[in-house]
Amino acid sequence: METVLVTGAGGYIGSTLCAVLLEVGYRVIGLDRYYFVLDLLRDLIANPNFKPVVHDEREVSEEHLEGVAAVCDLAALSNDPSSEERYVLEAVARSTEQQNWRV
């Protein structure tokens, strides 16, 4: 069973993607700062193939990628009104550094 790391797993798209990946047979690591306290994931928490990780994606290290076959990078400030006014925040959140650990 392959493992997929989903960043932004607690968000609108990430939470749905995690459910779909589990349904089709992947193990899923759901990494997020979880601003919304795992609310959207409450149905997934009981699934033994789902592992929530409370972490900032800008500080992801090699250990987070151990055994990971693919990364779906959805962490963003997209629904945060501050992002619309200050798009620089979004650019910082998705810094070029993180491109280096994309699979």
Ligand SMILES: NC(=O)c1ccc[n+]([C@@H]2O[C@H](COP(=O)([O-])OP(=O)(O)OC[C@H]3O[C@@H](n4cnc5c(N)ncnc54)[C@H](O)[C@@H]3O)[C@@H](O)[C@H]2O)c1
């Ligand atoms: N929702 C849409 O209709 C839509 C449409 C097109 C593209 N997108 C893109 O898809 C992506 C996800 O969108 P969404 O609607 O699910 O957003 P969302 O705001 O619902 O979820 C984003 C998640 O990222 C997390 N996050 C933010 N910064 C983080 C960090 N540094 N480390 C870890 N987690 C962090 C937040 O806690 C949140 O749970 C975004 O890049 C967005 O631009 C969304």
